[in-house]
Amino acid sequence: MMKISLKNLPELYSFIAKKNDLYLPIFKAGQVDFAKWDKDAIVDLNKLKTTKSAKDVFFPQSQDLVRFEVDGKKISIDEPIMPTNKQVIFGVKACDNRSFELLDMAFVEDYPDTFYEMRRANTTIVTLACAKPDEACFCKAYGIDAADPKGDVSTWIVDGYLHWMPNTDKGIELTTEVKDFFELDMDNSAVENQQSEIRAIIDRLPYSNIDLSKFTPDKLLELFNSPKWKALSEACLGCGTCTFVCPTCQCYDVKDFKTKTGVQRFKCWDSCMFADFTKCAHGNTRPSQMQRYRQRFMHKLVYFPSNHDGVYSCVGCGRCVQKCPQMLNIVKVIKTLGEDK
Amino acid sequence: MRKEPLIPGIGVVTDIRRDTPDVKTFRVVGLDGKKPFEHIPGQCAFLSMPGIGEALFSITSSPTNTEYMEFSIKKCGCVTEWLHQIEVGQQITIRGPYGNGFPVETDFKGKDLVFIAGGIGLAPLRSIINYVRDKRENYGKVTIIYGSRSDDDLVDYEEIKNEWVNEPDFSVYLTIDRETPTWDGHVGFVPNYVKEVGLDNTATAVLCGPPIMIKFTLANLQELGFKTNQIFTTLELKMKCAIGKCGRCNVGDKYVCKDGPVFRCDQLNELPNEY
Amino acid sequence: MQEIMKQAKLKAEELLTKGVVNRVIGWTEGDFSYDCSPATFTLDNLDKFVYTEFCGANLSKYLIEESKKEGKILVFLKPCDTYSFNQLIQEHRIKRENIYVVGIECRGKVDIDKLRAFGIDGVLGCKTEGDKLICDTIYGEKTVDKVDVMLEKCLSCKGKKHVVYDELIGEEVVEEPKDRFGMVAQLEAMTEDERYKFWQNELSKCIRCNACRNVCPACSCVHCVFDNPDSNIASKANTDRFEEKLYHIIRAWHVAGRCTDCGECSRVCPQGIPLHLINRKFIKDMNEFYGEYQAGEDTETKAPLNSYTFGDREPHEFDTKEGK
Numbered sequence: 001m002m003k004i005s006l007k008n009l010p011e012l013y014s015f016i017a018k019k020n021d022l023y024l025p026i027f028k029a030g031q032v033d034f035a036k037w038d039k040d041a042i043v044d045l046n047k048l049k050t051t052k053s054a055k056d057v058f059f060p061q062s063q064d065l066v067r068f069e070v071d072g073k074k075i076s077i078d079e080p081i082m083p084t085n086k087q088v089i090f091g092v093k094a095c096d097n098r099s100f101e102l103l104d105m106a107f108v109e110d111y112p113d114t115f116y117e118m119r120r121a122n123t124t125i126v127t128l129a130c131a132k133p134d135e136a137c138f139c140k141a142y143g144i145d146a147a148d149p150k151g152d153v154s155t156w157i158v159d160g161y162l163h164w165m166p167n168t169d170k171g172i173e174l175t176t177e178v179k180d181f182f183e184l185d186m187d188n189s190a191v192e193n194q195q196s197e198i199r200a201i202i203d204r205l206p207y208s209n210i211d212l213s214k215f216t217p218d219k220l221l222e223l224f225n226s227p228k229w230k231a232l233s234e235a236c237l238g239c240g241t242c243t244f245v246c247p248t249c250q251c252y253d254v255k256d257f258k259t260k261t262g263v264q265r266f267k268c269w270d271s272c273m274f275a276d277f278t279k280c281a282h283g284n285t286r287p288s289q290m291q292r293y294r295q296r297f298m299h300k301l302v303y304f305p306s307n308h309d310g311v312y313s314c315v316g317c318g319r320c321v322q323k324c325p326q327m328l329n330i331v332k333v334i335k336t337l338g339e340d341k
Numbered sequence: 342m343r344k345e346p347l348i349p350g351i352g353v354v355t356d357i358r359r360d361t362p363d364v365k366t367f368r369v370v371g372l373d374g375k376k377p378f379e380h381i382p383g384q385c386a387f388l389s390m391p392g393i394g395e396a397l398f399s400i401t402s403s404p405t406n407t408e409y410m411e412f413s414i415k416k417c418g419c420v421t422e423w424l425h426q427i428e429v430g431q432q433i434t435i436r437g438p439y440g441n442g443f444p445v446e447t448d449f450k451g452k453d454l455v456f457i458a459g460g461i462g463l464a465p466l467r468s469i470i471n472y473v474r475d476k477r478e479n480y481g482k483v484t485i486i487y488g489s490r491s492d493d494d495l496v497d498y499e500e501i502k503n504e505w506v507n508e509p510d511f512s513v514y515l516t517i518d519r520e521t522p523t524w525d526g527h528v529g530f531v532p533n534y535v536k537e538v539g540l541d542n543t544a545t546a547v548l549c550g551p552p553i554m555i556k557f558t559l560a561n562l563q564e565l566g567f568k569t570n571q572i573f574t575t576l577e578l579k580m581k582c583a584i585g586k587c588g589r590c591n592v593g594d595k596y597v598c599k600d601g602p603v604f605r606c607d608q609l610n611e612l613p614n615e616y
Numbered sequence: 617m618q619e620i621m622k623q624a625k626l627k628a629e630e631l632l633t634k635g636v637v638n639r640v641i642g643w644t645e646g647d648f649s650y651d652c653s654p655a656t657f658t659l660d661n662l663d664k665f666v667y668t669e670f671c672g673a674n675l676s677k678y679l680i681e682e683s684k685k686e687g688k689i690l691v692f693l694k695p696c697d698t699y700s701f702n703q704l705i706q707e708h709r710i711k712r713e714n715i716y717v718v719g720i721e722c723r724g725k726v727d728i729d730k731l732r733a734f735g736i737d738g739v740l741g742c743k744t745e746g747d748k749l750i751c752d753t754i755y756g757e758k759t760v761d762k763v764d765v766m767l768e769k770c771l772s773c774k775g776k777k778h779v780v781y782d783e784l785i786g787e788e789v790v791e792e793p794k795d796r797f798g799m800v801a802q803l804e805a806m807t808e809d810e811r812y813k814f815w816q817n818e819l820s821k822c823i824r825c826n827a828c829r830n831v832c833p834a835c836s837c838v839h840c841v842f843d844n845p846d847s848n849i850a851s852k853a854n855t856d857r858f859e860e861k862l863y864h865i866i867r868a869w870h871v872a873g874r875c876t877d878c879g880e881c882s883r884v885c886p887q888g889i890p891l892h893l894i895n896r897k898f899i900k901d902m903n904e905f906y907g908e909y910q911a912g913e914d915t916e917t918k919a920p921l922n923s924y925t926f927g928d929r930e931p932h933e934f935d936t937k938e939g940k
Contacts, residue, residue: 029817030733030888048737051887052823061823062853066348068391068434075351075391075432110599111584114345134738135648135754204754206647206740220593224613231661235654235678239827240852241886251588253852254347254581256392263391267347268853270587274826276843278589280579281418285615295591303594322728325827325884326673327651394845419845 001191002175002182003161009045012181013037016088016174020124023057023089025050034089045091045157048134049319053247054096055103057089058119061244062268065254069262078262083115087123088174094149095139095317097127099247102315105308106250124170127151129198131158136318138207138331144315147198158190207316207331214338217306224298228336233293235326240271242320242329243296248313251277272296297333346584349389349434352377355409357429360496361489364461365425366401366413369435377435380404382445382469383575383603386437387583388412389420396420397580399602400438401464403471413464413496439583440602443469443547443573445476452545453481457558459531459550460489463496465575465602466549474508483508486538488516488531488554492524514538532557535565542566548574559606569607576602576616592616620721620786621667624692627718627785631690632659637716638687641678643671649741650728654678656689667692669744672725672767674880676700676710677833683711691715694722696769698779699876699912700833705780706915707874709836719778721786724762724770729888731765768892769879772796779913796877797900799893819860821887824852828864828881828891834871841866868894873902873921876912905929 004012016022017037026035027042033050034057037043067078104120107113127149130137139146148154152171156163163185166175202208215223243249253270256263270277272295278285286292304313314330321329356368369388371377380386380400389395396418402411416425424433443449454473458466473480485505489495495515506513516527516534527534531554540546542565548555555574562572576597581587583598590597593612595604628640644655645666652666654673674697682689693701698719704710726749731739738754749765751758763771774796776789803811829835829842842863868875877899881891902909906920906928 029821031821033821065345070391073428073431075434077348077351077434080345080348106586111346111586113586132737132755135740201754217594221611221613224593231655234656235673237827237830237884239830239884240823240825241827241884244823244825245886250586252581253587254395256394258392265391266853270581270589270852271825272588274852276845278579281421282577285578291615298593299588299591303591306594321651323886325831325886327646327653329651331647332653 001185001188002164002179003185004164004182006157006160006162008181009043009162010039012178013043013090014039015178015181016090019177020086020088023054023087025091034091043091045128045162046131048130048132049093049317049322051319051323052245053099053317053319054089054092055099055247055250057087057123058100058116059103059107059250059269062266063115065265065267067259067262067264080115083119083122085122087119088126089123090126090128092125092127092149092151093130093317094127094144094146095137095315096247097125097149097151098139098142098144098315099317100125102248102304102311102313103250105311124153124174125151126153126155126171126174129154129156129194131156131194131198133198133201133205134318135206136321136331137202137205138210138316138318140202140205140208140316141210141212142312142314142316145199146202147195156191156194158194161185161190163191207318207321210331210334211338212301212312212334215301215305215312215334216310217302220298220302220306223302223337224294226337229290229294232328232333232336233290236273236289236293236328237325238273238275238289238292239325240269240273241323241325243271243273244269245319245323247315247317247319248300249296272299293328297330300330301334346436347582349387349395349436350377352388352433352435354427354429354431354433357427360413360498361494363416363425364413364494364496365416366411366497367424368409368411369433370409371435372432376407376409378438380410380438381442382472383442383465384438384440385583385598385602386410386412386435386439387580388424389434390423391434393423394420395434395581397439397577397583397598399465399468399575399577401467403468403475405472405475413461413467415461437583439598441600443575443603445469445472449545450479451481453483453541453543455484455486455540455544455546457486457531457535457546457548457550459487459554460494461496462548462550462554463487464549466547467497467500469547470505474505474511477509482510482512482541482544484512484514484538484540484544486514486516486531486534488518488529488534490518491521492517492526493521512538530554530557532561536561540565540567542571544571546572548572569610570605572606573603574606574609576604578616621665623785624667624718624720625662625665627783628657628662628665628690629659631716632662636688637690640665640690640692641675641682642692643667643673643675648739649743650726650731650739656682667720669724669726669742669749669762670728672727672769672883674700674831674833674878676704677831677836679704679710679715680836683714685714688714688716690718692718692720692785693778693781694720694725695776695778696722696774696876696878698781699774699910700878701912702780702915703874703876703912704833704836706912707836717781717783719781719784721784721789722776723789724766724773726762726765727767727883730767731760734760734765736760767879768882768890769877772877772879774877774910780915796896799890800896800900803893803897815861818889819864821889822860822864823887824860824863825886827884827886829867831880831884832867832871833876833878833880834874835867864889864891864894868898871895872898873909873919874911875899876910 022037032047107116130146152168166172300313352369358366401413578590580590585596585599640657643652644664650670741752749762775793875895
């Protein structure tokens with residue numbers, strides 16, 4: 001393991017940013033979100049949860065796909081510019097790091113999304129252990145260890161130092177490039193102590209042992225037809241907050257934007273909570289908010305596991321718990337549907 | 342590098358035929374003049390006009406047609422309205438093929454087949470019907486029951502009248518919902534006609550049409566002794582990607598775009614009723 | 617607060633039992649005091665009803681759908697919520713005859729995000745004692761002055777008077793209306809560049825979740841212009857910097873004169889954008905141009921933008937101060 005004094009981090013950022021697009025949790029107008037670092041950026045590694053998840057780095061809110069020019073009856077296609085920049089994302093928490101594996105299942109299996117795939121290949125992920133988990137965290141329920149966040153490089157902040165440990169070839173490569181900024185760290189006890197503290201806190205969290213056992217693919221129809229969805233969803237505003245802050249939500253829309261010289265086709269985040277999500281010329285298969293609400297949670301807790309060896313499409317980051325305008329969230333769904341009748 | 346699946350190719354519309362007041366059939370080839378890609382009956386393709394939108398259509402022509410692809414399209418939304426006003430020579434974008442298609446080389450082989458369609462529902466069935474005609478030796482007797490609102494609304498009527506009815510071992514039954522002065526054939530709804538024509542319940546049935554027709558036909562077929570695993574249908578839901586990623590065309594844990602659009606009715610019965 | 621909640625619950629129980637109403641809309645308990653949600657109740661689930669310092673949600677917009685249903689519904693409205701209620705009545709969006717309004721006392725609501733920004737993490741539960749908020753957290757008990765963590769809308773409260781009700785619960789707290797336009801005046805005092813930078817910085821955080829629109833009682837259009845796929849602006853993502861501003865500015869224009877300043881837009885924004893300031897700028901301007909007007913104060917007075925008088929200022933007269 002190696003370590004670097006926190007006060008030397010700006011130099012490290014500056015060095016990494018020479019060859020890479022460096023993404024860090026950056027403070028802007030009261031919020032902390034992952035954004036591209038520059039020398040004026042206010043980095044906040046202490047923030048437990050960025051407002052949005054880290055998925056933007058691989059799956060940006062909007063992505064240009066292709067540009068068309070239309071001339072009379074003729075159409076010409078401009079191939080898109082692929083994202084070839086090398087990227088480093090620094091300060092990813094264990095939950096967000098796991099979300100990348102779930103996004104891989106959605107985007108890379110069958111017909112791979114080339115933009116996503118390329119960004120994944122070009123990016124080195126530096127994770128950071130959660131020194132101070134909060135009440136809405138339930139990563140443990142999905143077997144995620146916030147004290148050992150994995151990724152290409154794992155880091156821990158203890159007593160004014162950032163402790164650094166590479167895990168993968170990509171991580172070793174980055175470590176080799178930046179090793180001059182670090183001092184050797186032969187004593188692992190500081191990190192180990194923090195790890196046991198974190199695990200002790202997580203064991204006490206109210207949602208850590210939430211019971212997911214009811215959510216199995218064989219209960220699909222029973223859960224879908226539950227009368228409880230009505231009360232669960234009645235306060236839902238049909239906004240996209242939960243889906244847009246969620247690290248695993250991956251639905252998108254494909255839209256055309258008319259520019260002065262042609263048409264830009266782009267892909268952008270969409271939300272199954274929006275009324276027009278399934279609306280088409282011959283009607284809407286989910287006309288009520290209850291149906292849309294049910295879709296979101298059935299997808300995360302039943303449909304996705306059914307298609308991906310039982311893996312839930314949730315990492316327990318708790319963002320929906322904290323950000324829903326009307327305080328509806330997946331935990332309330334799990335508890336209400338999970339309890340015996 | 343792999344090709345991004347959402348980026349389409351260019352197709353050229355080489356022929357436009359008006360089938361009914363609101364259905365036109367478009368013939369499409371690639372820029373090289375050849376068929377854009379190979380497909381199996383029941384599969385779909387995304388057609389679009391940049392700036393108007395992209396929409397999924399079932400491929401109406403048979404895979405055995407080596408020269409071009411055809412799409413029978415009813416005017417009902419933005420993209421279809423635009424398509425209905427274009428002229429021959431217009432370029433469009435095309436990507437595909439998508440979906441599973443009908444099991445023509447497995448489940449259907451050697452079977453007697455019953456095709457039941459309503460209105461524009463004939464579009465995906467025309468692909469498989471013509472495929473079966475071209476590979477006659479692989480399949481048994483064919484019964485076609487097709488109905489529309491009126492005789493004007495029968496899609497591909499010329500082909501039905503001049504070719505299908507003359508095919509050996511083909512029985513074609515046409516019906517329209519209400520009497521018209523120009524029609525001397527059967528009048529009545531498809532689900533009822535299905536009970537009247539005397540179907541052999543060991544055959545395999547393929548349904549496509551409006552949801553209400555499917556619902557009643559399904560019930561009547563079961564009354565005739567067809568089991569749900571003998572009945573196939575094809576679904577249509579809103580899609581944006583057709584590759585199982587955009588997240589909107591699922592029925593339960595199945596995506597219509599890649600697990601469908603063709604479903605066997607016993608499989609469909611295990612899914613939530615949200616289609 | 618406990619006492620008010622008890623009274624409210626008893627009132628709901630009484631009116632349900634007597635059959636005056638067949639359901640109640642209020643707030644249902646969560647796991648951490650701050651996560652209570654709007655909900656409807658009958659006698660079956662009334663035990664889950666709560667009324668706490670976290671019941672900031674304005675329930676009046678739910679009445680658009682609820683008042684169309686069979687039977688009468690009891691709604692609990694805080695003083696500021698009653699303005700939205702009146703405005704919806706004036707716009708014929710809700711059926712008054714299907715609603716029983718119980719005005720409920722309010723002494724200001726707490727903003728959980730402010731609590732967290734104050735450094736209080738891991739909140740498991742809170743209770744008010746006088747002016748203090750005592751928080752039980754996973755990192756021990758913490759106490760803050762309530763005023764430091766109140767919702768923005770409560771810091772600039774219009775007053776604690778209910779403008780419409782069938783019945784009241786609790787005291788009508790007498791309180792001087794607070795200054796609502798201080799921050800607007802600060803923005804006006806900025807140079808054009810400074811102000812542009814301020815809004816650029818704030819609005820660039822927007823993720824187009826539409827929470828502000830969907831919660832807004834004045835945004836009651838059945839189909840919103842931004843949901844029109846042909847509009848070229850119906851993106852779920854802001855396609856450019858122009859659009860992220862356009863969305864909020866158009867929305868502010870559309871609710872101008874109808875916005876009661878209930879503050880829900882800022883309360884629900886996941887990115888903490890002070891959206892209410894755009895609306896307040898409109899309110900301040902209208903007050904200055906056409907005389908004091910408070911939307912939702914009653915159901916009769918016509919809004920200045922909906923009523924023409926010969927004394928109205930003409931458009932060119934507005935260009936007196938540069939770029940404001």
